[in-house]
Amino acid sequence: xxxxxxxxxxxxxxxxxxxDFYLHTLAGGLHLQACEDCGERQHPPRYYxxxxxxxxxSFKAATGTGTIYSFTVSHFTHDPGWAAAAPFGTVVVETDxxxxxxxxxxxxxxxxxxxxRVRIVIEPVNEAFGMLQAEAL
Amino acid sequence: xxxxxxxxxxxxGLGETDYxxxxxxxxxxxxxxxxMAAITDAGLHPEDIDGIIPPxxxxxxxxxxxxxxxxxxxxxxxxxxxGASPTAALQSxxxxxxxxxxxxxxxxxxxxxxxxxxxxxxxxxxxxxxxQETPFIDISRHYYAPLGVRAAAQxxxxxxxxxxxxxxxxxxxxANVALACRRHxxxxxxxxxxxxxxxxxxxxxSPPIADPLRKFDCCLxxxxxxxxxxxxxxxxxxxPHQPVLWLGGAEGHPFPADDITxxxxxxxxxxxxxxxxAFSMAGVSPRDMDVLEIYDCFTYVVMMQLEALGMCxxxxxxxxxxxxxxxxxxxxxxxxxxxxxxxxxxxGLNHIVEATRQLRHEAGPAQVPGxxxxxxxxxGDLGDxxxxxxxxxx
Ligand SMILES: [Zn+2]
Numbered sequence: 106x107x108x109x110x111x112x113x114x115x116x117x118x119x120x121x122x123x124x125d126f127y128l129h130t131l132a133g134g135l136h137l138q139a140c141e142d143c144g145e146r147q148h149p150p151r152y153y154x155x156x157x158x159x160x161x162x163s164f165k166a167a168t169g170t171g172t173i174y175s176f177t178v179s180h181f182t183h184d185p186g187w188a189a190a191a192p193f194g195t196v197v198v199e200t201d202x203x204x205x206x207x208x209x210x211x212x213x214x215x216x217x218x219x220x221x222r223v224r225i226v227i228e229p230v231n232e233a234f235g236m237l238q239a240e241a242l
Numbered sequence: 243x244x245x246x247x248x249x250x251x252x253x254x255g256l257g258e259t260d261y262x263x264x265x266x267x268x269x270x271x272x273x274x275x276x277x278m279a280a281i282t283d284a285g286l287h288p289e290d291i292d293g294i295i296p297p298x299x300x301x302x303x304x305x306x307x308x309x310x311x312x313x314x315x316x317x318x319x320x321x322x323x324x325g326a327s328p329t330a331a332l333q334s335x336x337x338x339x340x341x342x343x344x345x346x347x348x349x350x351x352x353x354x355x356x357x358x359x360x361x362x363x364x365x366x367x368x369x370x371x372x373x374q375e376t377p378f379i380d381i382s383r384h385y386y387a388p389l390g391v392r393a394a395a396q397x398x399x400x401x402x403x404x405x406x407x408x409x410x411x412x413x414x415x416x417a418n419v420a421l422a423c424r425r426h427x428x429x430x431x432x433x434x435x436x437x438x439x440x441x442x443x444x445x446x447x448s449p450p451i452a453d454p455l456r457k458f459d460c461c462l463x464x465x466x467x468x469x470x471x472x473x474x475x476x477x478x479x480x481x482p483h484q485p486v487l488w489l490g491g492a493e494g495h496p497f498p499a500d501d502i503t504x505x506x507x508x509x510x511x512x513x514x515x516x517x518x519x520a521f522s523m524a525g526v527s528p529r530d531m532d533v534l535e536i537y538d539c540f541t542y543v544v545m546m547q548l549e550a551l552g553m554c555x556x557x558x559x560x561x562x563x564x565x566x567x568x569x570x571x572x573x574x575x576x577x578x579x580x581x582x583x584x585x586x587x588x589x590g591l592n593h594i595v596e597a598t599r600q601l602r603h604e605a606g607p608a609q610v611p612g613x614x615x616x617x618x619x620x621x622g623d624l625g626d627x628x629x630x631x632x633x634x635x636x
Pocket of ligand 1: 143
């Protein structure tokens with residue numbers, strides 16, 4: 106996904122727990138928040154566990170695999186940096202740990218199917234952000 | 243102590259600007275013009291207004307009060323639910339009136355929904371207000387926007403894809419919503435798409451935007467403002483127009499509201515929890531409605547709301563919208579002004595304006611004969627919902 110190089114894509118200046126998510130994920134593959142009290146995994150990261158409201162949360166490595174839960178193919182985007190890539194696929198992946206993440210689809214748009222097994226691939230963009238991408242297993 | 247809200251307030255004044263694609267008027271001026279029109283329509287003066295509820299971001303209560311010369315503003319609030327805000331604000335206004343905090347409340351919204359995103363000759367020196375950061379900004383900017391996913395059409399497609407797959411909803415089904423709104427727009431002098439014919443073939447030929455949405459599933463970018471004035475049902479009966487009572491209403495928020503993808507049930511919207519509360523308060527059933535004014539940011543989202551409202555069973559919307567049922571002359575005329583799809587996008591305050599006109603029996607060629615009850619929905623951000631059940635005062 107290096108097209109659109111002439112026009113820069115939006116890159117977030119990551120903050121707070123979301124920055125922590127990307128720092129862990131850049132360093133060691135997809136990470137998800139885990140509750141030290143009840144074991145719940147959650148995403149996006151929060152300050153309290155969604156199952157028991159504990160604050161004892163930390164980022165733990167995930168398998169990085171999952172299943173396509175939903176998707177869209179965008180023929181239009183507000184981001185000029187993505188315009189050249191249109192139509193592009195975006196998938197919602199249900200990770201094997203449970204929480205769902207959004208990822209760019211690496212592959213032909215016609216091949217996107219709900220239920221397809223995928224692997225998450227991280228493309229580093231800067232020291233505190235990497236793009237989440239998904240490819241078929 | 244519980245205060246009885248149902249039927250305690252009434253909409254007594256309406257104001258709207260034109261619905262334009264391009265204007266040299268900034269949002270504040272648009273809002274002031276609509277507000278002044280609504281106050282005048284109510285038979286009131288600006289100094290009679292003591293409560294103002296604009297949605298957050300574009301204009302403030304204080305700017306409105308300063309310009310309209312309202313020296314003693316007693317109540318100001320904003321609802322942070324995107325397009326669900328104006329309809330939810332009717333509940334806030336009613337609470338303020340029923341408790342005596344305020345007497346006459348102005349609910350308004352306006353935006354440069356077209357011009358703020360485009361520099362045009364003639365408007366270079368207008369302030370280009372785009373609204374404030376959305377309540378889900380943290381999630382959106384960290385997890386959606388970096389993937390080129392920055393538009394409502396893209397966000398909602400994550401659940402619309404599940405919806406169309408689960409119930410086998412075809413483009414021809416959603417087209418019924420777009421075509422009904424377009425036919426109704428032809429009856430409305432203020433509708434952007436009035437006189438511009440759309441056929442099923444036109445709809446199917448419109449370009450894809452974000453699967454499953456195509457161009458004619460999407461609402462119109464618009465520069466406009468609307469305003470309504472509410473007061474107590476009692477005072478309403480002394481004002482010039484037939485009062486339209488707020489019989490019940492509610493807001494609802496999906497969980498979690500700030501992230502679409504990790505909901506327990508991705509097909510449950512705020513409307514799902516708001517609707518039963520609103521109809522229960524009003525003491526009427528969804529099937530009793532004479533007119534439906536449903537927030538039509540996208541055709542398929544209308545279908546999901548019809549199911550959430552209880553107009554039909556889950557998955558039943560494709561039959562509900564078929565065979566002219568939602569067109570004038572059918573059992574449940576929907577968006578008789580043309581809606582966001584064909585009149586213009588005023589965050590659904592234009593749906594409240596139209597429902598009120600219908601219940602006043604002042605809707606002109608789009609009038610539903612003898613209309614007594616109307617349901618209005620608001621929908622916004624990542625699926626927040628609001629409902630108002632309005633009734634003609636007898
Ligand atoms: Zn826990």
